Amino acid sequence: MSYGQTRALKGATFAVDEGELFGLIGPDGAGKTTLIRILASLLVPSGGSATMCGADVVRDYQAIRQMVGYMPGRFSLYQDLTVRENLEFFASVFGTTVEQNYRLIEDIYKMLEPFANRPAGKLSGGMKQKLALSCALIHKPKVLLLDEPTTGVDAVSRKEFWTMLRKLKNEGITMLVSTPYMDEAAQCDRIALIQNGDILQIVSPKQIVDSYAYDLFGIESKRPNAVIKALRADSRFQSSFLFGHEVHLSVEMRSIAVDAVERYLLENGIETIAVRRISPTIEDCFMSLMEHNNAIG
Amino acid sequence: MKRSNNSIWGFIRKEFFHIFRDKKTLLLIFGLPVAQLLLFGFVVTNEIKDAKIAVFDQSKDYLSLQLVNKLVSSGYFILSDNLSNASQIDEVLKAGKAQLVVSIQPNFAAEFQKQGVASVQLNADASEPNTASILTAYASAIISDFAAENSGMPQQTLVSVQSRMLYNPDLKSVFMFVPGTMALILMLITAMMTSISIAREKEMGTMEVLLVSPLKPWQIVLGKVFPYIGLGFANALLIIILGYFVFMLPMRGSMVLLLLVTLLFIILALSLGILISTVSKTQQVAMFLSMFALLLPTILLSGFIFPIENMPVPLQWLSLIMPPRWFISALKTIMIKGEGLAFVYKEILVMLGMTIAFLSLSIKKFKIRL
Numbered sequence: 001m002s003y004g005q006t007r008a009l010k011g012a013t014f015a016v017d018e019g020e021l022f023g024l025i026g027p028d029g030a031g032k033t034t035l036i037r038i039l040a041s042l043l044v045p046s047g048g049s050a051t052m053c054g055a056d057v058v059r060d061y062q063a064i065r066q067m068v069g070y071m072p073g074r075f076s077l078y079q080d081l082t083v084r085e086n087l088e089f090f091a092s093v094f095g096t097t098v099e100q101n102y103r104l105i106e107d108i109y110k111m112l113e114p115f116a117n118r119p120a121g122k123l124s125g126g127m128k129q130k131l132a133l134s135c136a137l138i139h140k141p142k143v144l145l146l147d148e149p150t151t152g153v154d155a156v157s158r159k160e161f162w163t164m165l166r167k168l169k170n171e172g173i174t175m176l177v178s179t180p181y182m183d184e185a186a187q188c189d190r191i192a193l194i195q196n197g198d199i200l201q202i203v204s205p206k207q208i209v210d211s212y213a214y215d216l217f218g219i220e221s222k223r224p225n226a227v228i229k230a231l232r233a234d235s236r237f238q239s240s241f242l243f244g245h246e247v248h249l250s251v252e253m254r255s256i257a258v259d260a261v262e263r264y265l266l267e268n269g270i271e272t273i274a275v276r277r278i279s280p281t282i283e284d285c286f287m288s289l290m291e292h293n294n295a296i297g
Numbered sequence: 298m299k300r301s302n303n304s305i306w307g308f309i310r311k312e313f314f315h316i317f318r319d320k321k322t323l324l325l326i327f328g329l330p331v332a333q334l335l336l337f338g339f340v341v342t343n344e345i346k347d348a349k350i351a352v353f354d355q356s357k358d359y360l361s362l363q364l365v366n367k368l369v370s371s372g373y374f375i376l377s378d379n380l381s382n383a384s385q386i387d388e389v390l391k392a393g394k395a396q397l398v399v400s401i402q403p404n405f406a407a408e409f410q411k412q413g414v415a416s417v418q419l420n421a422d423a424s425e426p427n428t429a430s431i432l433t434a435y436a437s438a439i440i441s442d443f444a445a446e447n448s449g450m451p452q453q454t455l456v457s458v459q460s461r462m463l464y465n466p467d468l469k470s471v472f473m474f475v476p477g478t479m480a481l482i483l484m485l486i487t488a489m490m491t492s493i494s495i496a497r498e499k500e501m502g503t504m505e506v507l508l509v510s511p512l513k514p515w516q517i518v519l520g521k522v523f524p525y526i527g528l529g530f531a532n533a534l535l536i537i538i539l540g541y542f543v544f545m546l547p548m549r550g551s552m553v554l555l556l557l558v559t560l561l562f563i564i565l566a567l568s569l570g571i572l573i574s575t576v577s578k579t580q581q582v583a584m585f586l587s588m589f590a591l592l593l594p595t596i597l598l599s600g601f602i603f604p605i606e607n608m609p610v611p612l613q614w615l616s617l618i619m620p621p622r623w624f625i626s627a628l629k630t631i632m633i634k635g636e637g638l639a640f641v642y643k644e645i646l647v648m649l650g651m652t653i654a655f656l657s658l659s660i661k662k663f664k665i666r667l
Contacts, residue, residue: 037667040509041509041666042505042508042509042666042667043666043667044666061665061666062511065508065509065510065511066511068509070505070506070509072502072505072506074502075502076501076502076503076505076506077503077506078311078314078315078501078503079501080314080315080318080319081311081314081315085311085314088307089307089308089310089311090506090510091307092303092304092306092307092308092310093304093307093308093507093510093511093512094304094510094511095303095304095511135506
């Protein structure tokens with residue numbers, strides 16, 4: 001799939017198992033939305049093919065539209081309709097009623113119930129996402145495609161949202177969720193790391209952490225930017241990134257010790273508060289993968 | 298089948314929610330026709346009423362006084378000035394004190410009695426050419442009438458043109474403006490509103506969700522169009538009632554036929570609106586397209602304000618593809634001439650053909666994807 005000269009998606013080959021909660025993780029502009037839109041039958045790929053439950057996303061688009069629940073990245077409900085009216089409208093579009101599948105959305109809708117008569121445009125970000133999810137679920141889809149459902153939502157709502165998705169998994173709904181937040185990857189059964197239109201790796205969250213091939217240090221300092229600058233000047237250090245207030249430094253396995261790092265920084269005139277060995281998070285793994293990929297590409 | 302019915306009713310219900318919650322637009326939809334009609338009916342008028350004239354009567358005899366009386370009592374003119382010398386003619390016209398000056402020759406009665414011929418000169422302010430020519434025509438008609446009454450010798454009148462204005466003997470411009478305004482309003486409200494409301498779904502991203510649903514294009518289109526048929530029809534009734542009671546527009550033909558033709562035109566305008574929406578991505582584009590593609594041609598090329606017969610031939614051809622032209626023509630035939638189906642079947646067929654063409658084109662152009 002390409003937009004003008006830019007190819008948004010190059011090589012994306014993956015298979016999602018039935019009932020799986022599959023994460024599509026990558027930075028903005030990686031091609032996540034394009035991929036999801038192709039699966040939702042909204043875009044026709046310039047090459048390649050995709051099927052869902054045996055239905056081709058181009059040829060059998062009508063079958064796809066019967067069984068898919070789709071939640072676009074942008075809030076796409078009727079802002080002037082109330083919560084209840086939105087839900088009823090989407091139920092009617094799919095030829096069903098709210099009552100018929102109420103059980104499926106019960107947990108989510110209970111949180112929305114106090115606002116049932118409020119126009120959707122006047123809800124908070126987290127509430128909007130819950131309503132959008134309810135609307136996407138109301139016809140009991142086999143597959144749920146969620147495009148960045150947690151973008152622009154506060155941390156608590158994000159956590160709640162993932163809890164809801166885990167529950168839906170128990171209902172046997174297959175879910176494909178895209179997100180730019182790497183920490184959310186841990187919530188998925190498997191994840192595909194996507195960058196510049198390529199899928200770098202498909203792994204389970206545990207696998208990706210286990211396969212991390214470096215030693216990792218967390219460095220706390222009052223001048224984290226100076227730390228990164230100093231570390232990047234020496235080729236012994238593989239890579240260094242700022243994670244919150246801490247600098248994460250990766251080096252070849254067993255090539256260097258904690259006190260050696262501390263000493264090196266002190267030689268460069270930087271005092272550190274703490275240097276310690278840490279175990280990698282998904283984000284560390286993704287950063288190293290991306291760097292590796294850039295080096296090749 | 299039940300399933301698709303449900304979907305459509307749900308859609309129509311939703312569409313009515315949108316319309317009735319948007320109070321400003323709703324006010325516009327029903328305020329606009331009233332305002333437009335009153336404006337066109339009362340302000341934009343080319344009738345002559347109470348035009349100011351000045352009289353330069355050099356004779357001042359019984360006959361000249363009678364002539365002036367006749368002019369003033371016609372209702373078209375009011376006497377603003379009596380002039381005493383010829384140089385004042387230019388003055389009053391320049392100052393705008395009079396639009397027309399009637400100069401009567403000296404010894405008017407005597408000449409008329411003796412030779413059967415007397416002269417009256419009319420000077421009109423032609424900086425407004427239409428008004429000037431209408432004023433002089435009215436005045437000449439009154440004067441020749443007067444001459445014929447007083448000569449008692451009809452054979453003296455060399456040429457006598459007898460014209461009768463049919464259907465609209467008083468040449469009331471309202472008869473022209475009410476059908477025109479109706480076409481304009483229906484076009485604007487139905488076509489513009491539908492095109493904007495479909496474009497809004499695209500702009501707000503809700504179209505994306507509708508597309509990934511089992512709804513078929515024709516269901517989306519029908520759901521969008523249905524409420525506006527109702528609104529358009531309510532509007533048409535409002536205009537007809539206003540025209541009838543406020544402007545005394547005659548209703549000589551069949552009401553049923555009139556309403557059927559109106560309904561057909563509403564559907565035609567809607568199909569045009571849908572076509573516009575299929576090519577516009579945002580509400581703004583839809584609005585501009587409606588303005589330029591609908592409003593201006595309706596006003597300029599439909600015969601609403603400017604008679605089609607007076608246009609250059611290429612523009613006359615162009616006017617053939619303007620939907621309002623056919624509607625206005627049918628409307629006038631039914632309301633004012635009081636004719637039946639036999640005289641408007643051509644208009645009906647043309648409008649029907651246009652509707653089918655626009656609808657099939659829009660369903661074909663309706664994107665089932667992004």
